[in-house]
Amino acid sequence: MTADPRRVLVEGLAELRLAPGAAAVEQLLALAALVREANEQVNLTAITEPVAMVQKHLLDSLTVQPWLAGPFVVDVGTGAGFPGLPLAILNPELRFTLLDSTAKKVRFVERAAAALGLANVTAVHARAEQWQPAQRAQTVVSRALAEVGEFVRVAGHLCARSGRLLAMKGRDPAAELARLPPGFRVAGVERLHVPGLDDERHLVILEPVA
Numbered sequence: 144m145t146a147d148p149r150r151v152l153v154e155g156l157a158e159l160r161l162a163p164g165a166a167a168v169e170q171l172l173a174l175a176a177l178v179r180e181a182n183e184q185v186n187l188t189a190i191t192e193p194v195a196m197v198q199k200h201l202l203d204s205l206t207v208q209p210w211l212a213g214p215f216v217v218d219v220g221t222g223a224g225f226p227g228l229p230l231a232i233l234n235p236e237l238r239f240t241l242l243d244s245t246a247k248k249v250r251f252v253e254r255a256a257a258a259l260g261l262a263n264v265t266a267v268h269a270r271a272e273q274w275q276p277a278q279r280a281q282t283v284v285s286r287a288l289a290e291v292g293e294f295v296r297v298a299g300h301l302c303a304r305s306g307r308l309l310a311m312k313g314r315d316p317a318a319e320l321a322r323l324p325p326g327f328r329v330a331g332v333e334r335l336h337v338p339g340l341d342d343e344r345h346l347v348i349l350e351p352v353a
Contacts, residue, residue: 148172148193155202155338163233170232170259171201177255178223185247187223198339204229206335207284207309207346213237217280219271219298220244220287224252226311227284231256231264238263240280244270272297279303286311291319291347295327299351308349311335316347328352 152171156163163171175196178187190199204226211230214237218227221241231239241252241264249268256264267274283302288294291310302308308327310316320329327349335344 146194148175148197151194151339152197152201155198156205158338159202159205159208161205161208161233167232170261171229173259174224174228174232174255175201177258178251181223181251181254185251187248187251194339198337200225201229202339203311203337203344204286205233206337206344207311208233210282210307210309210333210346210348211237211284212281212307215278215280216240216282216284217242217276217298217301219283219285219294219301221252221266222248222287224255226286228252228255228259228261228264230284231261232259235261235263238265240265240267240276242267242269242271242274244268270297271301274301276301279306281306282309283307284309284311290322291316291349292322292324295324295349299326302351304351304353306351308347310347310349312345312347314343315345320347323349326352 216239218241221227221243227241243249246268249266252266283298294310330350331348333346
């Protein structure tokens with residue numbers, strides 16, 4: 144029997160110890176539907192099966208919720224809006240800027256945020272290393288960039304002195320951390336678990352060096 148995406152989402156949120164209201168659950172499911180619909184015209188993701196999208200996009204994005212700090216969050220290389228849009232749904236009190244260098248993806252994020260009523264989301268078409276925000280962020284997150292060191296190089300200037308970079312990775316990134324450029328230190332590496340998946344996930348937490 145095919146699993147029900149709604150049930151997978153609700154049970155996964157409970158496993159992550161997250162308790163959003165019914166409206167937020169509906170917004171998350173609506174986001175997945177928007178991605179699937181847009182994906183027929185624009186290549187946003189290779190993950191299109193409904194349950195896989197819940198697990199590998201929605202729940203995966205929300206695994207970093209315990210380390211999120213505001214009031215200003217930047218998602219670098221957001222792609223189809225992950226992890227930024229799910230996090231914005233669960234944190235309406237925070238302001239999110241979702242940054243990507245691909246115009247068609249930024250246009251989708253703009254449309255999705257409007258359709259979901261996310262007034263706390265701004266989509267920006269720019270390369271992270273060239274973007275100069277009016278305010279630095281308390282949290283700069285990415286799950287798209289290949290190397291932690293590259294993340295620091297292109298996005299370190301977006302982070303407030305009291306802020307953090309959150310690099311969402313797959314396998315243990317110990318080798319990458321040995322090549323970390325100056326200016327940031329590793330504050331921790333957390334093993335993440337995405338409900339329903341056996342895939343390896345890690346979160347690298349980086350802080351500016353005083």
